[in-house]
Every structure is written in C-alpha cells, then in structure tokens.
Amino acid sequence: MTQILFKNKDMKDLHTIKVYEEQGGYQSLKKAFDQEPDEIVAAVKASGLRGRGGAGFPTGLKWSFLAKDVFPRYLCCNADESEPGTCKDRELLLKNPHLLLEGMIVCSYACRIETGYIYMRGEFHDLSFIMDKAIEEAHAKGYLGKNIMGTGFNLEIYTHLGAGAYICGEESALLNSLEGGRGEPRMKPPFPAVEGLYAKPTVINNVETLCVVPYIVNEGAEKYAALGTEKSKGTKLVSVSGHVKKPGNYEVVMGTSTREIIYDLAGGIRDDNELKAFIPGGSSVPMLPADQVDVGYDYESLAAAGTMLGSGALIVIDNKANIVETTLRLISFYMHESCGKCTPCREGTRWLHQIVERILQHKGQLEYINKIEDICGNMAFKTFCPLADACVAPVMSSIKHFRSEYEEYFKNTPVGSV
Amino acid sequence: MSGFTFSEKQEEEIAGILSKYPFKKSAMLPLLTLVQRAERVISPEAMVAIGQKLDCSPAYVQSVLSFYTMYHTEKVGKYMILFCINISCQLNGCDKLLEYAADKLDIKVGETTPDEKFTLHREECLADCTNAPMMRVNDTFYGNLTEQRIDQILDSLD
Numbered sequence: 001m002t003q004i005l006f007k008n009k010d011m012k013d014l015h016t017i018k019v020y021e022e023q024g025g026y027q028s029l030k031k032a033f034d035q036e037p038d039e040i041v042a043a044v045k046a047s048g049l050r051g052r053g054g055a056g057f058p059t060g061l062k063w064s065f066l067a068k069d070v071f072p073r074y075l076c077c078n079a080d081e082s083e084p085g086t087c088k089d090r091e092l093l094l095k096n097p098h099l100l101l102e103g104m105i106v107c108s109y110a111c112r113i114e115t116g117y118i119y120m121r122g123e124f125h126d127l128s129f130i131m132d133k134a135i136e137e138a139h140a141k142g143y144l145g146k147n148i149m150g151t152g153f154n155l156e157i158y159t160h161l162g163a164g165a166y167i168c169g170e171e172s173a174l175l176n177s178l179e180g181g182r183g184e185p186r187m188k189p190p191f192p193a194v195e196g197l198y199a200k201p202t203v204i205n206n207v208e209t210l211c212v213v214p215y216i217v218n219e220g221a222e223k224y225a226a227l228g229t230e231k232s233k234g235t236k237l238v239s240v241s242g243h244v245k246k247p248g249n250y251e252v253v254m255g256t257s258t259r260e261i262i263y264d265l266a267g268g269i270r271d272d273n274e275l276k277a278f279i280p281g282g283s284s285v286p287m288l289p290a291d292q293v294d295v296g297y298d299y300e301s302l303a304a305a306g307t308m309l310g311s312g313a314l315i316v317i318d319n320k321a322n323i324v325e326t327t328l329r330l331i332s333f334y335m336h337e338s339c340g341k342c343t344p345c346r347e348g349t350r351w352l353h354q355i356v357e358r359i360l361q362h363k364g365q366l367e368y369i370n371k372i373e374d375i376c377g378n379m380a381f382k383t384f385c386p387l388a389d390a391c392v393a394p395v396m397s398s399i400k401h402f403r404s405e406y407e408e409y410f411k412n413t414p415v416g417s418v
Numbered sequence: 419m420s421g422f423t424f425s426e427k428q429e430e431e432i433a434g435i436l437s438k439y440p441f442k443k444s445a446m447l448p449l450l451t452l453v454q455r456a457e458r459v460i461s462p463e464a465m466v467a468i469g470q471k472l473d474c475s476p477a478y479v480q481s482v483l484s485f486y487t488m489y490h491t492e493k494v495g496k497y498m499i500l501f502c503i504n505i506s507c508q509l510n511g512c513d514k515l516l517e518y519a520a521d522k523l524d525i526k527v528g529e530t531t532p533d534e535k536f537t538l539h540r541e542e543c544l545a546d547c548t549n550a551p552m553m554r555v556n557d558t559f560y561g562n563l564t565e566q567r568i569d570q571i572l573d574s575l576d
Contacts, residue, residue: 081545082542084504084505084506084542084543084547085504085505085506085543086543086545086547087546087547090545115440121545122447122451122488123488123500123544123554124545125557126557158438160438160444160447160448161448161451162447162486163450163451163486163488164489165485165486165487166542166543177447178444179443179444180441180443180444180445180446180447180482181443181446181482182482182485183485184485198440198441239547239548240548241506241509241547241550242505242506242509242510242550243509243510247547247548247549247550249548279505283504283505313547315506315509315547317509321509326509329503329504329505329508330505333504333505333543336542337542
C-alpha cells in the first residue's frame with residue numbers, strides 16, 4: 001500500500017537531519033522556492049488535501065483565506081493531539097520531526113509567514129526536546145533563520161507546550177492558550193485566517209496535514225490527487241485501538257474498506273470475539289454497528305453512513321463490551337474537558353453523565369431516553385466550539401444502534417426507586 | 419516583596435523563553451511549567467513572581483493555571499503517575515489496573531503517598547492508544563500494562 005508519511009518510519013535515526021536528508025528530505029524546499037508562493041497554494045488546493053485534525057477542511061483553501069496584505073502572519077501547527085483514540089501525530093513527531101519542519105517551511109513560504117509555533121500538548125514534554133533538536137539542526141543547515149537558501153525568506157519556528165486541556169486542540173482555544181490565557185474558544189467569525197494569533201492572520205494546521213505538503217511539492221498535486229476517492233484524496237494515518245490483535249498506526253489510501261483496516265492490518269478482533277461496534281474517527285464521532293464494517297474509510301463514505309472520518313482514530317469494540325458503560329466513559333471525558341464557557345455544554349455534559357450513571361445503577365426508566373435526546377438536542381450546534389456536539393455524537397449513536405442495551409437496564413428497576 | 423525568586427539558571431531559561439514571543443504574556447504556560455517542574459507545586463508566591471515577569475496580576479496568573487490540569491497548587495509527589503482511563507484503555511481493562519496501582523501504593527486515586535514519592539491521578543487520553551492500557555510517569559509513557567508490569571515499573575523508581 002502507498003506509504004507517504006510512514007515511508008521509512010522505522011528507519012534507524014530518521015529523526016536526525018543526516019538520515020532524513022539521505023532519504024531525500026528537504027528536497028521540496030528548493031522546488032518550492034523556485035515557485036511563486038501562490039503557485040504552491042494553488043498546488044495544495046489542486047491536491048485535494050483536507051485537514052487531518054478532525055474537521056477535514058480543504059487545506060489550500062484555508063491558506064488562501066489569509067487576510068490580504070496584513071503582516072506579520074503566523075503559522076500554528078496543532079500538535080495538541082488529545083482526541084481519544086488518536087496517537088498518529090505522536091508517532092510522526094517522535095520518528096520524523098524533520099518531515100513536519102519541512103512541511104511548515106513550505107507552508108510558511110507559501111503563506112508569507114515568518115514565525116511558526118508548534119503547539120504540543122503538555123504531556124508531550126519529551127517530544128518537545130526531539131522537536132527542539134530538529135529545529136536546531138535545520139537552523140544549522142540554513143533551512144530556518146534569516147535569508148533561507150539565499151531567497152530572502154526568513155522563518156523561525158518554536159515549540160510551545162500546553163498544560164493539559166483537550167479543548168486547546170480547538171483552533172481558537174489553542175490561540176488563546178498560546179497567547180498565555182485560559183484555553184477557551186473564541187466566537188467565529190472572525191476566523192483565524194483573518195484574526196488569529198495576536199489578532200493577525202494565522203494558519204492553523206494539524207501535524208499530519210503539514211507533513212503531507214512536501215510530497216505535494218515534490219511529486220506534484222496530480223500524483224497526490226490520483227490517490228483516494230473523489231472527495232478524499234491521498235492517504236490517511238489511522239490509529240487502530242481497542243479490541244484488535246495488532247493495534248497500531250497504519251497509513252491507508254483513502255477509500256480503503258474499514259473491514260480491511262480492522263481485519264487485515266490490525267489482525268482482526270482479539271480473542272476471536274465478534275465485532276460489535278466501531279468508532280471510525282475518534283471519540284467525537286458517532287459509532288457504527290458491526291454490520292457497517294464494509295464502509296469505505298474516507299470522508300464521503302463515512303458521512304453517508306452517518307458518521308465522520310474525524311482525526312482517523314478507529315476504536316474497535318467487541319461483543320463482550322458494554323456499550324452503555326463505554327458511552328458513560330466518553331461522556332465523563334467531555335464533562336471533564338468542557339471549558340465551561342457555554343452553558344449547554346457545561347451543564348449538558350453533566351446532566352448526561354448523571355442520567356447515564358443512574359441508568360447503569362438500574363435506577364433509570366424508559367423516559368430517560370427521551371430526556372437524553374432532549375438534552376442532546378439542546379447541546380448540539382448551540383455552542384462556540386464543537387465540544388458539545390462531540391459529546392452528543394457517541395451518546396445519540398449508541399442509543400440509535402444499541403437502544404436495547406439501554407432498555408435492558410430498565411427491566412429490573414425496582415418499583416419506587418426512580 | 420515576593421517570597422519566591424528564580425534561580426540564576428532559571429532566569430537564563432526565562433530569557434530564552436521570552437525571546438520566542440512578540441508579547442510577554444505568551445510565556446505564561448512555559449513559566450508555569452518551569453515552576454511546576456522545579457517545585458512540584460505553584461505557590462501563591464510563585465504566582466506573584468510570574469506575574470511580575472509578565473506584567474500581569476497574580477490573580478490573572480491563577481485564573482490561567484486553574485484552567486490546566488498539569489499545574490498544581492498542592493505539592494505533588496516526586497513521581498506523578500497519570501493513569502489513562504479513556505476509551506481505548508478502558509476497553510483494555512485499565513479500571514482494574516488503576517485499582518491495583520492505588521492498592522499497591524495504598525492511596526486513593528488523586529492522592530499522594532505520605533512520603534511524597536508518588537501521586538496517582540486519573541487522566542484522559544494521553545495519545546498512546548495503540549499501547550493501551552497505558553500510564554505516564556513523569557515524562558515517560560508506559561504501555562501494554564499488566565499488574566506485573568506496574569509492579570516492575572513502580573518498584574524500579576527510587
């Protein structure tokens with residue numbers, strides 16, 4: 001299978017600039033600098049690359065939205081990987097830091113940016129040293145700093161660590177955090193491309209997204225766009241976790257069937273149990289039951305199935321698992337991570353937690369389901385950022401596909417206990 | 419005025435941090451992290467000192483630090499154990515292992531051992547899901563946990 005990001009990933013010392021360059025690293029810089037910045041933006045648009053952090057917004061389009069002639073501009077690489085089930089960016093940062101830097105340099109040149117930050121989650125403290133070392137090496141080679149390769153283009157890239165807050169992966173919260181504040185999301189518009197970091201035009205891209213950019217410059221947009229499906233181009237890193245024999249990060253061409261990912265790449269269900277459900281794109285997207293396992297792993301196929309590709313975290317659940325318990329765990333996560341700014345999210349996550357907890361204690365009754373649906377209806381799309389929607393997704397999808405498991409709990413409810 | 423002073427080495431580090439940003443306040447998280455790692459706690463005095471560095475009030479510093487889970491206003495142990503309990507780890511049996519770790523350390527989750535060696539916290543997803551169940555002890559990730567492995571890891575720390 002075509003490997004773009006994970007090519008050579010297990011090669012010894014790939015994280016050093018020496019080995020990285022021996023493998024053709026940093027070749028895209030010269031090619032990029034021979035072009036006008038706008039030509040690169042056009043190429044990224046033509047490649048069909050979409051943001052790999054979760055929202056799937058077309059990357060080239062995002063770059064082209066930068067407010068015209070407003071400087072300085074900033075690049076923020078979102079390395080706040082915290083979506084439950086997702087661990088692909090960590091592997092890239094750990095094994096191939098120069099690929100990210102190369103992508104960031106090309107992006108900065110294309111968007112006329114002179115300062116870039118890599119916002120890493122606080123728990124990646126050790127990875128920040130790897131990244132800092134890579135930055136130092138790139139500096140020494142003249143790929144960063146003043147007048148890069150004699151082009152007159154200047155760029156500095158710095159790492160910045162968060163301190164434990166899932167919400168900081170939301171781009172406007174990330175900006176507030178990077179500015180030294182509480183990581184609460186901002187009202188949009190204005191979007192970061194117009195008013196981002198320090199109220200200046202800002203590009204925010206996920207690690208994986210930026211890592212694709214050198215390939216597009218080197219091999220051409222057509223070659224990238226030839227991979228995948230109509231609306232989902234290229235390859236995607238998938239973190240497969242849960243009840244599989246070989247959990248791991250795998251790079252697949254968009255449109256690969258989910259069955260192939262679970263059964264061929266990840267070795268199938270552990271202990272030879274049956275597949276019960278899977279969450280295709282991280283905990284914030286609706287789960288699907290086993291009978292939909294043939295769905296193509298791409299944006300449009302998953303959307304048609306009523307879910308999303310999200311961050312590419314495929315969480316596999318077998319028939320021994322209790323869906324209501326699993327759902328409660330996810331609600332508990334969103335309750336913990338809600339920043340508290342918007343009432344529907346702050347209160348809604350807590351109410352859902354209380355209700356589902358009661359159900360699990362056999363203290364529920366059938367009308368609790370209606371109550372859950374009512375609360376979810378008052379949370380989704382009613383907040384500054386999508387955290388509330390993210391909590392609603394597993395809850396509503398678990399009821400939709402596994403309602404009988406909830407109802408099982410109502411059967412033995414002692415009279416008068418509710 | 420402030421009962422907290424940065425060491426000479428820390429002052430150097432702070433100068434380096436400040437040079438990364440066009441606005442001082444962006445150094446807030448890095449400075450808080452610096453203090454947390456050195457002291458294992460962020461005291462009110464340290465909040466004052468950080469506020470002075472960044473031209474903001476101690477109250478503002480406190481409002482920021484209270485937002486993030488990695489800062490502590492009560493001293494944590496020499497080894498901070500963050501035990502992931504999110505979905506991939508839950509599906510792989512982390513709940514029993516967390517209980518095991520708490521029993522072994524003879525503390526409740528969220529507490530610190532009396533000798534201040536270990537603090538045990540529940541943690542949300544740490545981005546190591548393919549090695550679930552996992553925990554982070556200070557900066558090190560430990561995956562594929564079993565009771566035996568927890569014993570080995572915790573016993574090896576001095």
